[in-house]
Amino acid sequence: MILMVADRASWHTTNKLKIPDNICFVFIPPATPKMNPIEQVWKYIRARGLKNRLFKTLNDLVDKLCDVVCSLTKKEISSITLREYIKCEILN
Numbered sequence: 001m002i003l004m005v006a007d008r009a010s011w012h013t014t015n016k017l018k019i020p021d022n023i024c025f026v027f028i029p030p031a032t033p034k035m036n037p038i039e040q041v042w043k044y045i046r047a048r049g050l051k052n053r054l055f056k057t058l059n060d061l062v063d064k065l066c067d068v069v070c071s072l073t074k075k076e077i078s079s080i081t082l083r084e085y086i087k088c089e090i091l092n
Contacts, residue, residue, distance in 0.1 A: 001022055002023045002024070006025055040080050041081060044072075044080050
């Protein structure tokens with residue numbers, strides 16, 4: 001099962017979207033970036049190698065971003081993103 005946290009943008013809630021049986025959506029309230037797990041992942045990524053840094057080229061930035069993202073473990077991602085409201089949705 002894949003749990004996908006999303007805002008209520010029209011492309012996430014349209015009836016035209018075909019959601020596979022193995023995907024479950026949890027919708028966060030509008031204008032709540034702190035509740036969006038991906039925002040917390042980006043914050044962690046910036047702290048691990050992108051924050052307050054100047055890169056000579058865009059490729060250097062992309063390389064560093066790839067290095068940081070690829071170094072993240074499942075345990076780190078879980079610790080960053082798992083929230084009580086998500087746990088409740090998983091159990092229901």
